Amino acid sequence: MALDTGRLVTDIRACSQNVAEPQPGACGYTIEVHLSPDQVQECARSMYDHGMYLVFITAVHVSPVPEVLYQFAHFDTPCRVLVRTSVQSDGKLPSIAPVYRGADWHEREIHDFYGIVFEGHPHLKPLIFAREDRKMRPLLKRDELVKERSALWPDETGLTAPESDDAGR
Amino acid sequence: MMTLLQQLPPECIRIVIAAAVVIGFVFANATVMGYLERKLAGRFQRRLGPMEVGFHGLLQMPVDGLKLIGKQLTEPNNVGGIVFYLSPLIAMTPVALPFLVIPFSPHLQVIDLDVGLLFIIAMISFNTIAVFLGGWSSNNNYSMLGAMRSVAQNISYEIPILLSVLSIVLITNSFSLKTIVLEQSRFWFVLVQPVAFLIFFIAGIAETNRAPFDLPEAESELTAGFHTEYSGIAFSMFMIAEYTYIFINCALATVLFFGGWHGIPLPFGEYSSCIWFLMKTYLLMFVIVWCRWTFPRVRFDQLMNFSWKYLIPFSMVNLLLTAIVVKL
Amino acid sequence: MQAGKKNKPIHYRYFLNMGPQHPSTHGVLRVVIGMYGEYVLSIEPIIGYGHRMHEKMGESRPWQAFLPNTARMDYACALPHQHAYVRAIERMTGVAVPERAEYLRVITTELNRVVSHLLWLGAFLLDLGAFTPILYTFDDREHILDILENVTGSRLTHCYFRAGGVVQDVDDSFEPAVRACIKRMRSRFEMYDKLVTKNIIFIKRTKDIGIIDRDMAVRYGVTGPVLRGSGIAHDIRKAEPYSVYPELDFDVPTGQNGDCYDRYLVRVEEMRQSLRIIEQALERMPGGDVRTKTPKKLNLPPGDVTSTTEGARGDVTYYVAGDGTETPYRLKVRSPCFSNLSLLEELCEDMLLADLIATMGSLDLVIPEVDR
Numbered sequence: 097m098a099l100d101t102g103r104l105v106t107d108i109r110a111c112s113q114n115v116a117e118p119q120p121g122a123c124g125y126t127i128e129v130h131l132s133p134d135q136v137q138e139c140a141r142s143m144y145d146h147g148m149y150l151v152f153i154t155a156v157h158v159s160p161v162p163e164v165l166y167q168f169a170h171f172d173t174p175c176r177v178l179v180r181t182s183v184q185s186d187g188k189l190p191s192i193a194p195v196y197r198g199a200d201w202h203e204r205e206i207h208d209f210y211g212i213v214f215e216g217h218p219h220l221k222p223l224i225f226a227r228e229d230r231k232m233r234p235l236l237k238r239d240e241l242v243k244e245r246s247a248l249w250p251d252e253t254g255l256t257a258p259e260s261d262d263a264g265r
Numbered sequence: 266m267m268t269l270l271q272q273l274p275p276e277c278i279r280i281v282i283a284a285a286v287v288i289g290f291v292f293a294n295a296t297v298m299g300y301l302e303r304k305l306a307g308r309f310q311r312r313l314g315p316m317e318v319g320f321h322g323l324l325q326m327p328v329d330g331l332k333l334i335g336k337q338l339t340e341p342n343n344v345g346g347i348v349f350y351l352s353p354l355i356a357m358t359p360v361a362l363p364f365l366v367i368p369f370s371p372h373l374q375v376i377d378l379d380v381g382l383l384f385i386i387a388m389i390s391f392n393t394i395a396v397f398l399g400g401w402s403s404n405n406n407y408s409m410l411g412a413m414r415s416v417a418q419n420i421s422y423e424i425p426i427l428l429s430v431l432s433i434v435l436i437t438n439s440f441s442l443k444t445i446v447l448e449q450s451r452f453w454f455v456l457v458q459p460v461a462f463l464i465f466f467i468a469g470i471a472e473t474n475r476a477p478f479d480l481p482e483a484e485s486e487l488t489a490g491f492h493t494e495y496s497g498i499a500f501s502m503f504m505i506a507e508y509t510y511i512f513i514n515c516a517l518a519t520v521l522f523f524g525g526w527h528g529i530p531l532p533f534g535e536y537s538s539c540i541w542f543l544m545k546t547y548l549l550m551f552v553i554v555w556c557r558w559t560f561p562r563v564r565f566d567q568l569m570n571f572s573w574k575y576l577i578p579f580s581m582v583n584l585l586l587t588a589i590v591v592k593l
Numbered sequence: 594m595q596a597g598k599k600n601k602p603i604h605y606r607y608f609l610n611m612g613p614q615h616p617s618t619h620g621v622l623r624v625v626i627g628m629y630g631e632y633v634l635s636i637e638p639i640i641g642y643g644h645r646m647h648e649k650m651g652e653s654r655p656w657q658a659f660l661p662n663t664a665r666m667d668y669a670c671a672l673p674h675q676h677a678y679v680r681a682i683e684r685m686t687g688v689a690v691p692e693r694a695e696y697l698r699v700i701t702t703e704l705n706r707v708v709s710h711l712l713w714l715g716a717f718l719l720d721l722g723a724f725t726p727i728l729y730t731f732d733d734r735e736h737i738l739d740i741l742e743n744v745t746g747s748r749l750t751h752c753y754f755r756a757g758g759v760v761q762d763v764d765d766s767f768e769p770a771v772r773a774c775i776k777r778m779r780s781r782f783e784m785y786d787k788l789v790t791k792n793i794i795f796i797k798r799t800k801d802i803g804i805i806d807r808d809m810a811v812r813y814g815v816t817g818p819v820l821r822g823s824g825i826a827h828d829i830r831k832a833e834p835y836s837v838y839p840e841l842d843f844d845v846p847t848g849q850n851g852d853c854y855d856r857y858l859v860r861v862e863e864m865r866q867s868l869r870i871i872e873q874a875l876e877r878m879p880g881g882d883v884r885t886k887t888p889k890k891l892n893l894p895p896g897d898v899t900s901t902t903e904g905a906r907g908d909v910t911y912y913v914a915g916d917g918t919e920t921p922y923r924l925k926v927r928s929p930c931f932s933n934l935s936l937l938e939e940l941c942e943d944m945l946l947a948d949l950i951a952t953m954g955s956l957d958l959v960i961p962e963v964d965r
Contacts, residue, residue, distance in 0.1 A: 124684065124899035150814040151910055152927040167899065167910070167927075171810075171820070171827040176899070198813035201935040209648075224641035224964060234649050248895055248916050310728040406609045410631070410946070477722065477794055480947075561794050562722025564947045565631060 099173035101126075104146050108177070111139040125167065125176035133184045140192035143168050148177065153202035155183075155210045157237050158245045162210055164189060183212055191217040209235040283375040287364040294512050295505040296326040301547075302554050309558040336497035341404060344494070348402040353495065353502035356395035359388045360509045367516050368443050370526045370539035381442040382430060385517060386423075389472060392510055393419040396474070396481060399503065400491030411491035414565055415481035418471060421572040422478075425468040428580035429461040432587040433521045446525030455522040460583045462522045464576050466549075469514035471572070473507060475553055477560040478568055515549035516542075523549075606634060609946075613642050619716060619953075620960025622934075626949070633944045638937055643964040651924030656682055656893060656913075657756075659924065664750035666926065667962040670709035672702045673904035674926070675754040677911040680835060681900040682756040685893050685915055689885055694758035695837045696878040700771070701744060701753060702902075703867040703874075707778065708737050709905035710860045713957045717857070718789065720954040721798050726789065733781055740770050756891070758884030768875055775868050782865065790858070799853035803940055803952035806851060814932040817907025818859045819956055823851030829903040841873050853955035860957075892919055906930050906957050928962040 105127060109115050114130040131139055148168035155164045166179040183189050191214035193200045203214045204223035211233045214220060222230045270278070300315070304322065307314025315322030340349065366381040368374040378384055393416055400412020434440060436457070437448045455462045471478040481491055492503050519525060519542060528541035563571070611624040621642035627635040647666060651659045663678045664671035676698060683690060711734045715727030738748045744763050745753035753759055789795055805815065805823050820827055828845040830838045846862035848855025893915025901910045907929025914923040933956050941949050 122684065123897065124681075124901065144811070147811055149811045149816075150932075151908070152814075152912070152925060154912060154923070154925040156914055156923045165912070167912070169908075171807075171825050174833045176833075176901075178899070196812050196814075197939065198932055198935050201931065222641075224644045226641065234646060235652075237652075243916055243922065248914055248922055249897065306724070310725050311732060312728065406607060410609070414631075479722070558725050560723060561718060561792070561798060562947075563794055564798055564945065566945065567797050 099146060099148070099170045099175055101173065101175055104142075104148075104175070104177075107142040107146070108139065111135045111142065125178045127175065127177045129177065129179050131179060131181045133181055133189050136179075136181050137190050137192060137195065139179060140166075140195045143177065144195050147171070148175075150196045150198050150202070151176070153199060153206060155206050155212060155235075156248070157210065157235065157242060158248060159242045161185065161187075162212060162236075163245065164206065164212065166192070187211065188213045188215050190215050193217050209233065211236065280375065283365070284361075287361050287375070290364065291361050291509050292505065295508045296330070298508045298512065298550060299326045299329075299504075301550070302557075305551070305554050306558050309555070330501065333501040334498050338499060339494070339496050341494050343404045344402055346402075348398050349494075350499070352395050352399035352402065353499040353506075355391065355398060356506040357502045359391040360506050360513075363388045363513045366442055367513070368446050368520065368525055369542050370536075372535075373539055374443060377441055377443040380440045382434065382440040382445070382517075382521075385442075385513065386427065386430070389510060389513065390419070390423060392473070392506065395503075395506070396491050399495065400481075403491070403494040405494055408491050408493050411481040411493075415474060415491060418474070418478065418480065418565075418568060421569055422468045422471040422576075425464050425572060425576040425580045426472065428577065428584050429458075429465040429468070430521065432458055432461045432580075432584050435584070435587050435591050442520050442525075446520055446527070449524040449527060453522065453524040453527070458522065458583070458587070460579060461587075462518070464580045464583070465521070466518060468572070468576060469518065470553060470556065471568070473510045473514060475507075475511065475557055477556065477563050479557070479562065480565055480568065511550060511553060512546065515546045515553070518549055519545040619958050620963075622958070622960045622963075624937075624953075626946070628946070631945050631947075633941050633946060633949050636938055636941050636949070638934060640934070640960065640963050643961045645965065647926060647965045648924055651921055651926075653920070655919040656891075656921055657919075659921075660755070661750070661752050663926075664747075664752045665961070666928065666965055667904065667906065667909075667930070667959050668749050669712050669959050670705050670905035671749070671751050672698075672705045672753065673902045673909050674911075675752070676702060676836070677900050677902040677909045678913075679754045679756050680902070681898050681911045681913045682893070684898045684900060685896065685913065686756065686887075686891055688757045688887055688891075690758055691882045691885060692837070693762075693879050693881045694883045696874050697744075697759050697763065697883060698754060699837055699841070700871050700874045700878075701741065701751070701759075703870045704737055704741055704771070704774075705751065706867050706905045707864050708734050708741070710864050711737075713860060713905075714785070714789075714857075717954040717957075718795075720950050721795065723789075723795075726785070729781075729784075733778060736774050736777060740767065740774060743767070743770075755884060755887075757887045758882070760884070762883045771871060771875060775872060778864070778868060782861070785861065790861070796854060798947070798951055799857060799955070801850065802853045802948045803944075803955060804851045805936070805940065809936060809939065813936040815907070815936060816932070817904070817929050817957075818856055818863060819907065819933050821846065821859045822848035822856035824849055829901050829908050833901060835900075835902065837874070837877075840877065841870050843867075843870050843873075853951050856955045856957075890919055892917055893921060897923075904929060906959065906962070907933060926965055928965060930956075930958050930960075930962045934958055934963055 105115065108127065108129050112129055112131045112135050116128045117126060118128060148170050151167040151169050153164065153166050155162050161183045163180055163182050168177045169175065189212055191203055193203060194216060200218065201223055203217055204220060206212055207214065207220055208222050208225050225232060304314040315325040318325045318328050363385040365375040366378050366384055396415040397412045400408040433445065433454055436454065437445050439445065474481050492500055495503065523545050526538035526542040531537035531540060533540060606627055606629055609626045609628050611626060613621040613623045623639040625637045625639065626633055647662050650662055663674040667674055711730040715730035718726045741751060742748050744767060745751040805819065807823065807825060810820050810823060810825065824847050826845045826847045831845055843866045846859045846866065848859050895915055895917050897912065897914040899910055899912045901908055909929060910927035912925040913921050916922040940952065
């Protein structure tokens, strides 16, 4: 059940045009794609149809809105896909738990650490923290330490973040 | 005082002394067997076992007993009243009674009841009630699980015991233990009834809740099973009862299958038959301890399957064959 | 198990709390089990009792200071975590690693894998009720831990790798000790085979229990021996090779059914393959330096990197985002046990309690790694 990488790239491009294929030796992943929040569930579904397994979901606190990263990989063919998306301006993001049930725990953890709310998640309650610490949000950085997105990812690969509908960066 | 003693019939004095000796023997056996188990467990696991207390740990068990007596008796909230304290007593009390009918040697048997065998098997089944009451009254889900498992297990495994013992009764035509031992003077019954012995032994291990059938007290699943909430002397009562039931099972196996006190005469004169009996019994107990530290635990439904689908049919077939052979 | 147990009236159900302290949750894990008799209707694992916020620690201090943390997450098999982190840093900064250091990394990692699987074996059998094998496996571990202690300085949380190589070279006693160890372990495997693999009680407790199929593995991101027990031959050392693994010859064992028994067989076979790898690496190890000198203050350039290694429990991935300073801007640790544990809720419906214990044991959980 090998992966057809060409078809995968085509399917990803159907979700979003912001796709790049960097050198895996340099950064560890073979395909990188930047989505807007409403394309997330569609992209997750096409990943699932290709048999990619969910490696991790994480978030990075950049200004103006945090960015959520998903990584998928395949069991039979070496291919790692990094999917980036910025959180919507109200701090919410559609959940991929209906497609990938393992995302359930990852998204609960991100909610604990960052406060990002995942819409469509079956039960978004604290995973790692106790009830009394649920508003702690430890991984959000203090205002003077938060950096701009361009400071972290100078867009060498030619990816541009899609136009977001909130106030400009 | 002496005139009072002289007025009592000698039989009465004999029974009173015998009962006292039997109770002492129960505690002594628990001590010895507890020590044996810990030392053997250590040796099977490539370690030494108790070595500190006394020479090679010989004083470990008495000291442990003293420690347990000194501990506080904890009573959790909402336990089932008097039953919580009654169940260790129910476990301990019937435990000494089977000793009254076991023939340790031709002269060392307190009473030779005509239904000695049935009496012992009836006393063994008190274990079930005690375990169940203990687990139920503890107000703890783990204990309740252990209690329910124990009831189902004990009921299922009593039947193979009864059926395999019946094969021996068919051969000897008597329930009296003295008669059964006397009938084995030429050859031991294990040679004639090996299947019955195996079934009896395995079912006996299951009856006394020993590994690999120790689900009611499964440590890694249920913390401590039915005796989770007991501490101090109550816990040690359950343990003494368990060790004593193991002794009774092995003693019964010796009497029924291994010739009781028969054996080549040893240089101890009159005591050699008693020594033979104790040696055979403790050899069987060694095998039980060996089994505990070797095998993993059987899952509960597999345990019930094993009894109902394998042991009971085999023992019934064995009984039938014995009946046919005896008739012919 | 008959379906439809969930339709029992609610007052028949009761909750059993396998609390944070329990003999067979491997670490502080709380599992609230809804039960009907002996059947498990639903479980809810509650984690977080061992949470120390390693990721925040990674973001608050220079990257060199995080090295001891990588060893503390999965303490049973710490070196793959170190390896992943150190490779991520090397990828970002372009530091080269001498070949001798790569071989030393591989040898110590494979020794660590054997040690971790031996610990798992003893603990798994202890959960099933066999009290003796754990002492035998711990005795075997002692021999290997002595070697690792000589090389890395610690018995469990090894902090041996650095960006650019390893901390120190091995001395002359290393190679004979490792060879003696390999010989001893090979003879012990025969004993384990006789005692455990062919034991009818063990087979009945673990065959056809906790079957994980490919679809479940995809949805939950299952990796490691748990995945290979289900027949999928996915091993990072072969799929995305790193270090000197491409030059070494070893097999990736797989199971067929995906039950607990297959996971056991896979892990035992993996130990044998690890011994093969160590032998080949000892043959081929060249001389030379073991560490490339890096400047005291080494900045991480802007950009992000993931690096993956094969840990004893699955695929360990580190994601590091740098911002031009010494301190990583974001450091994410993907622990395999986290993904493996999350499938327990779906897997355990309509199981017996004893089967749940066997399944949890076969997943090889180390809770500090789940909690980080």
